[in-house]
Amino acid sequence: MSTLIIGQAGIATSVQDSGRAGTLQLGIPPSGAMDPYALVSGQHQLGHVHDEAALEMAYADLIARSTHDCHIVITGAPVTLAIDDQCLDPRKIHAIKAGQTLSIRATKIGIYSYLHISGGIATEPVFQSRSTSPREVIGGFEGRYLRDGDTLPIGPTHSRPSRDDPLLDLSPSPSTLTLRFVPGFQHDEFSPAAMSALLGTEFSVTPSANRMGVKLSRGGLHSGIESLLSEATCYGAIQIPPDGAPIVLLNDRQTVGGYPKPGAVISSDCARLAQARPGQKVRFVSCSAEEADRIQWLERHFVETRLQ
Amino acid sequence: MRLVFEADPAPELTRTLLAIQKSAQRHFQGTLTDSVIGYATLTLFFKPLQFQRDRVEAWLLDQVDLTKSDTHCDPPPAIILPVFYHPSVGPDLEWLADDKGLSVDDIIALHSGATYFAYATGFAPGFCYLGTLPSQLMAPRLATPRSKVPPGSVAIADLQTAVYPCESPGGWRLIGQCPQPLFNLRHTPANLLSVGDTVRFEPVSEADFYAMGGAR
Numbered sequence: 001m002s003t004l005i006i007g008q009a010g011i012a013t014s015v016q017d018s019g020r021a022g023t024l025q026l027g028i029p030p031s032g033a034m035d036p037y038a039l040v041s042g043q044h045q046l047g048h049v050h051d052e053a054a055l056e057m058a059y060a061d062l063i064a065r066s067t068h069d070c071h072i073v074i075t076g077a078p079v080t081l082a083i084d085d086q087c088l089d090p091r092k093i094h095a096i097k098a099g100q101t102l103s104i105r106a107t108k109i110g111i112y113s114y115l116h117i118s119g120g121i122a123t124e125p126v127f128q129s130r131s132t133s134p135r136e137v138i139g140g141f142e143g144r145y146l147r148d149g150d151t152l153p154i155g156p157t158h159s160r161p162s163r164d165d166p167l168l169d170l171s172p173s174p175s176t177l178t179l180r181f182v183p184g185f186q187h188d189e190f191s192p193a194a195m196s197a198l199l200g201t202e203f204s205v206t207p208s209a210n211r212m213g214v215k216l217s218r219g220g221l222h223s224g225i226e227s228l229l230s231e232a233t234c235y236g237a238i239q240i241p242p243d244g245a246p247i248v249l250l251n252d253r254q255t256v257g258g259y260p261k262p263g264a265v266i267s268s269d270c271a272r273l274a275q276a277r278p279g280q281k282v283r284f285v286s287c288s289a290e291e292a293d294r295i296q297w298l299e300r301h302f303v304e305t306r307l308q
Numbered sequence: 309m310r311l312v313f314e315a316d317p318a319p320e321l322t323r324t325l326l327a328i329q330k331s332a333q334r335h336f337q338g339t340l341t342d343s344v345i346g347y348a349t350l351t352l353f354f355k356p357l358q359f360q361r362d363r364v365e366a367w368l369l370d371q372v373d374l375t376k377s378d379t380h381c382d383p384p385p386a387i388i389l390p391v392f393y394h395p396s397v398g399p400d401l402e403w404l405a406d407d408k409g410l411s412v413d414d415i416i417a418l419h420s421g422a423t424y425f426a427y428a429t430g431f432a433p434g435f436c437y438l439g440t441l442p443s444q445l446m447a448p449r450l451a452t453p454r455s456k457v458p459p460g461s462v463a464i465a466d467l468q469t470a471v472y473p474c475e476s477p478g479g480w481r482l483i484g485q486c487p488q489p490l491f492n493l494r495h496t497p498a499n500l501l502s503v504g505d506t507v508r509f510e511p512v513s514e515a516d517f518y519a520m521g522g523a524r
Contacts, residue, residue, distance in 0.1 A: 021341035024353065026491075026499055027433040126493065135476075136433050138493070185312050229317060230428055230437060231346030232310070234353070256346060256430030267356070289361060296356055 002068040002154040004117060007101070009147050010061035012210075015121045015140035016114075017053040020129035024232065024255045028138060031131040031251050034112045034211060034274040038076030040303060042116035045073045045093055047159030052120025053130040055146070060106040060113045068098050070154065071118040071161045077110025077275060093161045110275040122155035133252060135212070176202065177276055179248070180287040180295070181238060183263040190262050191224035194240075198262060198284055203246065205273075205280040211252040214273055216282065219244035223260040230258040236265035238284070250274055266292045268299050309364050310351045311372070317347040317439065319425045325350045326504050328371045335367065345503045346428050347437070386423055386506040389471065389486050391462050392517035393419070397485035398462065404447060404481060416511055418442045419462075419483065424469060426505040434473030434491025436501035441467045453479030460485045460522065462509070469509075487512075487522030 006013075018039060019032020033039035033056055042054055055062070060079050066072075073093045074081060081090035082103040088094060096102065104115060123130050123141050132140025141152055187195075203216035221244040233239075237249045239259040248265055249257075250273075265273065266287060273282065287295075311328065315321055325345045332340060332352055342353035352364070393416045395401050405412045424438035431437075441464055449465045454477065457463070461472040463480035472478060473490035486509075490500045501507065512520070 021353075024342040024344045025429060025503075026497075027430045027435055137474075138433070185310060229347035229349075230430070231349040232344035232351035232430070234351070254431055255344065256428060293359075293361070300357055 004152045005065045006150045007063035012058035013146045014132040015053050016056040016131045017051045019131045020127045023127050029252050031133045035076045038114050042075040046161050055115040057113045060104045062104045065101045073116050076113040078107045079113050080105050119155035119157040122153040176281040179265045179269045181263040181265045182289050182292050187262050197221050203282050205276050207278045213247045213249040215247045225260040228258045230256045233257045236270045237261045313348045386508045390512040391484045391509045393484035398483040400481035401483045420509045424507045434499050438469045447481050449479040487520035
């Protein structure tokens with residue numbers, strides 16, 4: 001069987017596809033690529049149509065070797081790429097010969113990069129997805145982040161690479177990233193002071209940012225809500241814990257929670273937030289549910305037409 | 309889309325939520341991806357772009373009227389969970405007894421004497437929020453959560469009780485350990501407890517605890 005041998009895994013590399021559905025009631029988060037646009041761009045470039053899994057690398061620092069001839073493409077946060085010590089354009093599709101060594105390193109922009117290999121990473125799906133949920137030890141490769149020396153199965157290649165498509169990269173964040181959010185049902189219970197603090201404060205991304213969520217700096221945002229019964233969380237939910245520093249919940253979030261939530265960040269801004277490094281300034285602006293639907297529709301349309 | 313009831317949690321409310329959930333799964337088959345019941349909420353997750361806000365909203369409001377009248381049914385037989393109540397596996401057991409002015413045996417009798425209702429699942433695979441704890445046992449969460457709670461730990465917080473299915477951080481008070489696994493991917497369903505179940509705890513000896521596969 002074709003395999004990919006990991007010489008050096010880097011700090012948080014995991015197998016991810018677009019994530020799983022239908023498991024929230026079981027307490028299993030959806031997981032999936034933190035930058036779904038980067039995932040779909042790479043899948044398309046290699047002609048993948050079955051949600052083939054890629055390697056998601058946070059602050060990429062990967063050395064790997066394929067045991068077979070294959071095509072690769074890297075998407076998401078920009079990286080440098082060397083194949084057998086020869087530097088190559090990291091934004092192009094490359095043909096790799098069996099035994100050649102790939103070396104991928106992060107640059108100074110963004111967090112999550114994706115290594116796609118023709119055929120996809122073929123670990124056993126769990127609840128119809130190969131995405132890794134490390135906390136639950138489910139999916140991907142043994143339910144965990146990769147370690148040096150792991151050997152991953154690669155699926156058979158049914159497709160031909162199409163074409164380079166760098167336009168689907170998420171643009172680098174502007175000086176202040178605007179997070180549009182849809183107010184939720186607890187919004188009205190937040191004190192006016194808390195809401196004006198949420199809308200009027202420039203927050204910044206803290207180092208407590210990972211696949212579960214992104215904690216923002218500046219505490220002191222007191223919701224005025226005493227306690228709350230546990231209820232489902234959603235992608236992008238803005239949680240205000242007792243220390244008053246908002247946390248935006250992302251792919252590996254806990255499926256239920258009891259912290260007050262003034263609303264949820266729209267999905268396309270969640271992907272931008274996921275790619276934002278600690279220190280990135282962010283600001284919240286509210287947006288109606290209808291506007292959020294329209295933005296989502298337009299972004300989907302953009303992706304799908306780019307992909308034809 | 310979230311349906312919120314402005315009512316206190318109660319088994320009848322949860323049965324209403326279960327009935328609406330079931331009928332939503334039928335009605336929105338193919339577009340509804342997930343539905344999660346909380347203490348007084350039902351949250352529905354739809355496939356993006358296949359979600360018509362107005363239609364779902366109107367349908368949900370209709371359901372509330374339809375299901376209100378007919379949610380009475382006999383509760384299923386209680387699921388019995390064995391528990392080894394002991395300070396060696398329940399580090400807060402003696403603290404709780406002191407705090408409440410009760411003996412450890414009183415605590416065990418109170419906790420295992422009640423029948424609990426499964427209000428919600430989540431937090432971790434197999435975790436199930438059970439209520440209502442006898443009010444004599446009501447205890448606040450730890451100010452600083454433990455970074456590692458061992459799997460199987462039987463815990464209480466406020467008027468709730470639960471078993472931690474896997475090692476995780478946690479701020480609930482630990483009073484014992486349950487040797488019965490709550491989540492197994494090789495089983496269908498993978499989770500032992502579901503919303504709407506009734507649960508009782510049964511004290512077991514240290515020898516039985518180990519014989520049942522318990523581990524410290």
